[in-house]
Amino acid sequence: MKNTFYIIAIIFSLLFITSCSDYLEKEPDTELDIDMVFQNKTKVEAWLAGVYSGIPNPGIDWLNRHGWEIFGDDLTASSRWQQWDWKNLPKIFGEWTPNTSWDGSYWNRMPQNIRQAYIFMERVKALPDSDLPQSEVDNMKAECRFLVAYYYWLMVKTYGPIPFQPDYIVPSDFELSDLMVGQTPFDEIIAYLDNEMLEASKLLPASYQNIEKYGRVTSVMCLTIRAKMLLFAASPLVNGNDWYVGHTNDKDQELFNTTYDPQKWVKAAEACKLLLDLAEASGYQLYKVYNDDGTIDPFTSLESMWWTGFQEGNKEILFPYSRIHDDDNFKYYSSKAITPEFGGGGGLGVYQGLVDAFFTENGLPIDDPESNYVENGFSDSKEVRNTAWKGGTGVEGEVTFSGTYNMYCHREPRFYTAVSFHGGWYPLANRKYDFLRNGLDNNYTHDAPQNGYLVRKKIYPTDSPKTGSWKWRQVFLYRLASSYLDYCEAVNEAYDTRSAREDALVYLNMIRERAGVRKYTLDAVSLNDPNFITVADNQDAMRDIIRRERRVELCAEGTRWDDIRRWKIADQLTEVSGACYGMDFSGTNTSEFFNRTVFQTRVWKNAYYWFPIYIDEINKNPNLTQAPFWE
Structure with a gap:
């Protein structure tokens, strides 16, 4: 027996x-x-x-089967993909009960x-x-x-x-x-x-x-x-x-x-x-690529980290995902952000809230009066930085074209390697992205950027579902930068002291240095100091900058859902519990397109902080207690 x-x-x-x-x-x-x-x-x-x-796949699992990327406020999938049984999409619109199945x-x-x-x-x-x-x-x-x-x-x-x-x-x-x-x-x-x-x-x-x-x-x-x-x-x-x-x-x-x-x-x-x-x-250690002059090239570092393996020198990978013959582990994710012209889904975008979360070129958030952020209008010259990266215009060192919408100009390197926007460079097509209605990259169907953005992070520039051309990459669940930020948060909360905050800044600044933005200091410095930004010497100020850093450094990596839950702030976030914004993908010209527009409305209930126990399990085992607020 x-x-x-x-x-x-x-x-x-x-x-x-x-x-x-x-x-x-x-x-x-x-x-x-x-x-x-x-x-x-x-x-x-x-x-x-x-x-x-049983180890979750950070490609298809986090995006569709499990839904981590969809439940948070990083990635937004086309709501009309529900017709192909995207079971997690109805959940963000409030259609979630203990009877709702979950592929995870x-x-x-x-x-x-x-x-x-x-x-x-x-x-x-x-x-x-x-x-x-x-x-x-x-x-x-x-x-x-x-x-x-x-x-x-x-x-x-x-x-x-x-x-x-x-x-x-x-x-x-x-x-x-x-x-x-x-x-x-x-x-x-x-x-x-x-x-x-x-x-x-x-x-x-x-x-x-x-x-x-x-x-x-x-x-x-x-x-x-x-x-x-x-x-x-x-x-x-x-x-x-x-x-x-x-x-x-x-x-x-x-x-x-x-x-x-x-x-x-x-x-x-x-x-x-x-x-x-x-x-x-x-x-x-953090993965870094250097310019010829010995300085860190943040653009190339941030982008090539995803297709440089541990054995090739990427020692940032802490928890690899190594099912090397599992085609879903990156192709599924990538194909959803590649436009229909090249055989992709063309609807996996990012929320406007994430676009706004990235810092400006001088390392300050866009809501800081000293950030020099300009939202409206268009640039009158191309933007050039010290990098070998060609992802901005197809030309080494150029980050944006002249005539780029100002919202996307003079932003930090992580923005450009994470977000595809109208007028930005589309390497696969060897041209600019065209997200205007009925433009080259917006067929105004379910396979279109529903709020005027596509995700770029983790997408190899010339991957093509149409031709079956895929760059191998090392998929992983967690990397060292994530654990640096974990420590920054924990030590700041554990010890409300200056020495603890200084300790946190050591690791936070390692990340910012690699990202090509100014580092923080507790000491007073000039607003125009090219190397440092002063942060107030108190626990609340540190908590704020650590959470802001997690938001952009770890975006589209499956951690945001856990963060907004454990911080108990999901019910306070507009793009999780209400109106979701982007550019107006129904606009046929730039004056219509470049307007903050609600493209969908999400519903949040505090029961959603935990998944419900499926009702059949409750019925089979009377000793179970349903998760909070699901009764």
């Missing part, structure tokens, strides 16, 4: 195996006795690949991967005659230990408190009552996962020299997720949020601690610093 159950489990698991690297690309036989599986190295590796298969389906999928990991750890053994030594087995088990914790964390981050039975494999002779488990309080789950990730990190290397193992779990990956988890756990959504008073489980335990605990920020800061110290000692 027990072996029969295992056979069913492995058949199910192996249906979904996708390789994590060359090492994990193994094709197993499925109808095997469990003992036979773990006596064969190839099948052991295949089982491990099945455990890895963590509630069902993650326990399957977790179960396979536990079976693996229980059954795997050294096979000396097959070149599978005990040292490799120990590494594999440590990888699975982390993946179990990571998958649990993905569930908790999505649904809040969940039924939690670590180290438990459902026996073959289980009773139905064994499965009728209520939720465990949020903080208890976090404490357990914290320890598991930390302990797993102690058993794994910081990186692998063997290229075939690239993508396997490292100590750096363990500590990256641990730090991000503790940052979330310290944030306002789950640290002292009185919304959730009385939200209890079947044992009448409060599922959230609604009393603010400042020590959670201390713990998060310490976790972030532990990661950064290990990463930097192991050779991880």
Whole structure:
């Protein structure tokens, strides 16, 4: 009976195996006795690949299946793509109930991967005659230990408190009552996962020299997720949020601690610093490309980071996604931002709020009186900067054409490498973008930039679905700049002191230096200082600049949704909870087009801070408590 159950489990698991690297690309036989599986190295590796298969794909998953990029206020997909079953789009318009399906389906999928990991750890053994030594087995088990914790964390981050039975494999002779488990309080789950990730990190290397193992779990990956988890756990959504008073489980335990605990920020800061110290000692660093004169070329650095692999010198990658034969991992995302002329969807844009969030050339936000920002009218000369980048006009060093709308002139480099705008350069077509109605890039259908913008970030300039020309790129979930910003936030919240703020600015300024904008200082400097901008020496001012930096540095990378949730500000953001703006894509000339126009209206309910437990699960298990405000 027990072996029969295992056979069913492995058949199910192996249906979904996708390789994590060359090492994990193994094709197993499925109808095997469990003992036979773990006596064969190839099948052991295949089982491990099945455990890895739960890692979310930052291409199609974050964009469509899971919806992270759509739920936040970075990327806006054409609302009319709903006719092709974009199930996450109706959710942003308020059409979301506990009956609504979700393709991410963590509630069902993650326990399957977790179960396979536990079976693996229980059954795997050294096979000396097959070149599978005990040292490799120990590494594999440590990888699975982390993946179990990571998958649990993905569930908790999505649904809040969940039924939690670590180290438990459902026996073959289980009773139905064994499965009728209520939720465990949020903080208890976090404490357990914290320890598991930390302990797993102690058993794994910081990186692998063997290229075939690239993508396997490292100590750096363990500590990256641990730090991000503790940052979330310290944030306002789950640290002292009185919304959730009385939200209890079947044992009448409060599922959230609604009393603010400042020590959670201390713990998060310490976790972030532990990661950064290990990463930097192991050779991880921000990816930079330099000009001939030795200065950083921010344009080329920011753009080429996405198609420069770890083995090619991009040591910024902390958590790679290495299913190298998974075509969806970047082609799906890219094709949605490429115009129909070249076989793309042409409707994946960015919100006007993101356009406005980028700093000006002098490093100040556009709402700062000293930023020199001009919104209306057109430039009377081309803009030239010190860069080898050709993405501005097709000519090296030129960033904008003469006659460019002023809103898009004299902005920071990250803007130009993240946003495609009317009158900007379209490398694939070897011309300017034309987003006017019935123009070359606006057919005024579902496949058109609905608010006058397309996303540019992560899009290789000459990728073409029409010709099947795709530039290989290293896809990854998290990079060092993200963890720098995690630490900046955590240390600022943990310690309201000048020394803490100075520490935060060290890392914040590394990011700004690479981005080609002036750095911050707590000291008074001239408004015209070419190197520094003075920021007030207080916690609130630091919080503001850190959040602004996260907004632009990490845009379109899947983190914004988590940020606006954990900060508990989603209900306050216009483009998440109300009118969404852009340029008027119905305009047939520039005077009509260049007007801030509402192109859609979103609906927000505070229930949306957590995904609901699907109603069928509630009906099957009466001990479950539905997520807050979904009753």
